[in-house]
Each structure stands twice: as structure tokens, then as C-alpha cells.
Amino acid sequence: MKIVYFTHSLLSCWNHGNAHFLRGVLRELAALGHDVVALEQEGNWSLSNLLADHGEGGLTAFRAAYPDLRAHSYRPGADVDMLLDGADLVIVHEWNEPALVARIGRVRARNGTFTLLFHDTHHRAVSDPDAIRAFDLDGFDGILAFGEALSEVYRQWGWGERVWTWHEAADIRHFHPPARESERNGLVWIGNWGDGERTTELEEYLFRPACAAGLPLDIHGVRYPGEALGILGRYGARYHGWAPNAAAPDIFARHAATVHVPRRYYTRLLPGIPTIRVFEALACGIPLLSAPWSDAEGLFRPGEDFLFAKDGAEMTRRLRAVASDPGLRAALARNGLETVRERHSCAHRARELLAVVDPLQPSIRPQLAGSIA
Numbered sequence: 304m305k306i307v308y309f310t311h312s313l314l315s316c317w318n319h320g321n322a323h324f325l326r327g328v329l330r331e332l333a334a335l336g337h338d339v340v341a342l343e344q345e346g347n348w349s350l351s352n353l354l355a356d357h358g359e360g361g362l363t364a365f366r367a368a369y370p371d372l373r374a375h376s377y378r379p380g381a382d383v384d385m386l387l388d389g390a391d392l393v394i395v396h397e398w399n400e401p402a403l404v405a406r407i408g409r410v411r412a413r414n415g416t417f418t419l420l421f422h423d424t425h426h427r428a429v430s431d432p433d434a435i436r437a438f439d440l441d442g443f444d445g446i447l448a449f450g451e452a453l454s455e456v457y458r459q460w461g462w463g464e465r466v467w468t469w470h471e472a473a474d475i476r477h478f479h480p481p482a483r484e485s486e487r488n489g490l491v492w493i494g495n496w497g498d499g500e501r502t503t504e505l506e507e508y509l510f511r512p513a514c515a516a517g518l519p520l521d522i523h524g525v526r527y528p529g530e531a532l533g534i535l536g537r538y539g540a541r542y543h544g545w546a547p548n549a550a551a552p553d554i555f556a557r558h559a560a561t562v563h564v565p566r567r568y569y570t571r572l573l574p575g576i577p578t579i580r581v582f583e584a585l586a587c588g589i590p591l592l593s594a595p596w597s598d599a600e601g602l603f604r605p606g607e608d609f610l611f612a613k614d615g616a617e618m619t620r621r622l623r624a625v626a627s628d629p630g631l632r633a634a635l636a637r638n639g640l641e642t643v644r645e646r647h648s649c650a651h652r653a654r655e656l657l658a659v660v661d662p663l664q665p666s667i668r669p670q671l672a673g674s675i676a
Contacts, residue, residue: 304391305338309407311398313341313374314362316548317353318495318525321396321424323548323579326369327474327649328656333371335653342386344400345376352525356545364547368477383410390417392660394447397423401437408442418663422447424471426568428456444663447656450576451600467659470602471579473586475648477549480588480640481556489519490622491558491589493551493580496527501566502534508594509562510538512618518626523554548583555587559632560625562618563593563609575599582647585609585639590632592621602647608639 308329316322329339343350353361377386383406387393393411395404404421411419421443428435440446445465448454457466490513513520522535523546535542546554555561561584569576574597581603584591591609598605605611610625612618625632 305389306332306340306392306394307387307390308339308341309393309395309399309403310341310343311396312343312347312349313372314343314365315347315350315353316365317349317356317361317545319349319398320579321398322349323474323583324424324471324649324652325396326365326372327472327476328652329372330369330474330476331648331650331653332656334650335657340373340375342375342377344403345378353545356525361545361547364549368549383407387417392418392420394420394422395443397421397425397427397435397438401439405439408439410442411444412442418660419443420445420447420660422469423453423457424449426453426566426573428453429572430568445659447659450573452573452575468600469652469655469659470576470600470647471582472647472649472652473579473582473643475586475644475650478552478583478586480636481552485556487557487559489521489558491521491523491554491561492564493523493546493554493561494564495524496531497566499531500568501564502531504564504567504594506534506538507615508564508612508618510534510540512612512615512622513540513562514538515619516622516626518559518622521554521558551583552587555584555589558589560590560592560622563591563596565594565596570594570596575602577602581609582643586643586648588636588640590625590635591639592618592625594618603642604638607634608642609635 308325310321310325312319312322313325325341329341333339387410393407395407411417419442421440423446445467446457446462447467447469448457449469449471451468454466454468492509520540522540522542525545527542532542563581565578569578577596585608593609593611595611595613603609610621612621
């Protein structure tokens with residue numbers, strides 16, 4: 304079938320985590336024989352920032368890693384009927400303009416020849432619910448939510464059984480351990496500063512423990528204001544700026560361990576959602592240590608796949624243990640990789656999506672779909 308995905312951007316992963324998962328899952332769907340295409344609006348925020356910072360060279364890593372993916376740009380106000388021509392399945396990511404989402408829904412309501420799903424991979428449903436309620440989803444057949452806690456929000460909004468939990472996952476065609484091991488040193492953290500909603504947590508679980516354990520720390524990411532850079536400097540962390548996600552496996556391969564520090568929304572309001580960096584790190588075979596979050600859905604084997612630390616002092620002890628114990632590092636790398644390969648690859652998610660879509664017939668009328676209330 305022809306699958307059309309309306310993304311914010313496939314080309315750019317600059318502060319755009321959905322691109323990580325989308326690249327992998329679209330490639331897996333294509334490998335299963337489907338015709339897949341990603342559509343992104345010209346001049347979108349993520350791509351504009353990437354090009355402003357790095358020029359066309361910022362796209363080199365993506366193009367080298369994913370030469371088979373098709374990304375088409377459209378102008379604001381483009382003919383939606385033409386964009387949807389021949390589609391059997393259409394998925395619309397929540398980082399699109401409400402006006403576009405409404406236009407796509409109206410096309411679905413008018414002709415009903417494709418299945419239409421809304422894909423939410425963010426915390427706005429709880430952190431800024433009015434922004435999500437601004438979407439007119441009356442023409443949609445259902446919701447794909449990237450965690451059970453988020454699915455429950457949509458159920459409470461009236462979507463009932465037309466919500467499916469569709470977790471993110473690692474693209475193991477690209478994210479895997481190095482073919483040949485080389486020397487690994489220190490810690491690495493790949494993540495964006497954002498709006499300061501986890502500054503306290505980063506100090507407690509990353510900067511201060513790394514410094515106390517005497518481990519060098521490399522930081523990659525964007526949106527680090529002067530205040531953030533000052534904090535990094537105080538702890539001796541080395542800031543490298545943006546790194547294309549396609550380069551992450553090579554970055555992980557140079558380091559002994561990495562740390563997961565979830566944003567507060569995923570510890571307090573949307574428990575059980577690890578976000579994609581956990582999947583990617585484990586797929587690369589790098590030992591992972593994590594600040595607290597609730598694995599409410601049993602996605603992993605905490606204590607085997609990775610190590611939790613209940614506070615900064617325990618994180619310091621964990622880091623020292625990992626740094627000094629090759630056997631511990633090897634066990635964590637082996638177990639985490641095993642779990643991802645058995646349960647959390649983009650190939651798994653492609654099959655899960657097809658299982659969701661298969662019983663949905665285009666004859667299901669849009670008036671049966673729920674609304675965001």
C-alpha cells in the first residue's frame with residue numbers, strides 16, 4: 304500500500320526527535336514492500352535552524368545513512384488532494400499546523416478512501432493541552448500515542464478504543480555496536496537543553512556525578528543558552544554543539560557509558576515513556592545509567608538492561624562502578640542490546656502499525672471518530 308506520513312521534517316533532526324524514529328520505521332515499511340513517502344512543509348522550523356547553523360553540510364550524515372528515503376517538500380497552502388493522491392494510509396504527526404491537519408481530515412471525510420491516523424510523540428497533551436485541542440481531528444480514524452499514559456489522555460478525551468500505543472524504537476539497521484571495538488573513554492550525553500525544564504535534574508544526575516566520579520563528560524545538543532554553557536563550564540563538561548542523529552552510533556562507540564535524564568513531564572505526568580534516546584543507546588551497546596522514571600509498561604529489565612540511580616549520590620557510585628568494572632559494562636551492553644533486538648526495533652514497530660491498520664477499513668465513516676474535547 305501507499306503510506307504517506309506528514310512530518311515536521313524527515314530531513315532535519317535539529318531539536319526534532321520524531322525524525323529519528325520516522326526514518327527507521329519508514330525504511331522498515333519500505334523493506335516490507337510498501338510505497339512510503341514523507342511530506343514536510345518548506346521552511347519548517349527544524350530544517351531552517353539546521354541550515355542556518357550548518358548549511359547543506361548539516362544534511363550530509365542523514366543522506367549518507369538513509370539514501371533510500373523519500374522526503375518531499377510542499378508549500379504552505381498546497382493542494383492537499385494532490386499530496387494525498389493514491390494514499391492508502393496517511394499518518395499526521397502532531398508537530399504540524401492545525402490548519403493543515405483540519406484540511407487533511409476534511410479530505411478524508413469527503414472521499415473516505417484512505418485510513419487516517421494522528422501520531423502524538425510529545426508531552427503537549429499534558430503540558431499544553433489547549434495546543435492539542437486546537438487540532439480538528441473529526442475526520443481521523445484514530446490516534447497513535449507513544450506511550451500508554453498518553454493513550455489514556457486521549458481515551459479520556461473520548462477516543463476510547465480508537466487509540467493505540469505505539470512506542471518509539473531504535474533503527475537497528477543504523478544503531479548497532481561498532482563492528483570493531485576501539486578504546487572507550489568517559490561519558491557522553493546527547494540531548495538538547497530545551498527550556499530549562501530539567502536543569503536541576505541534569506546537575507544532580509549528570510554534571511555533578513560525572514565530576515565527582517572523575518569522568519570526562521562530552522555533551523552534544525542544541526539550544527544551550529549562555530547560562531547552560533556556564534553550568535557546563537563549572538563542571539568541566541565539554542560542549543560540542545549539535546550532532547546529527549545519524550552520527551550518534553559513532554559518538555556512543557567512543558565512550559564508556561551514557562546517562563538518561565528524562566524531562567519532568569515524563570516522570571510526573573506521562574510515566575512509562577522513556578523517549579527514543581534510551582532505545583538508541585541500548586541498540587548501540589553502550590552501558591546506560593538513568594535518573595529515576597517509572598517503567599510502568601515493563602519495556603525493559605531495569606538492573607539488567609540499564610541501571611537506575613535514585614539520587615545524585617547513587618549515580619556517582621554507579622558511574623564509578625561502571626568505569627572500574629569491565630564485566631559490568633559488558634553485561635549491561637549485552638542485556639540492553641538483547642532487549643532492543645527482541646522487542647524494540649523499528650521493524651517491530653512497522654509490524655505493529657500494520658496490525659493496527661489491517662482491520663481498519665476505509666468505509667469506517669469519519670463521524671465515528673472521536674474529537675478532542
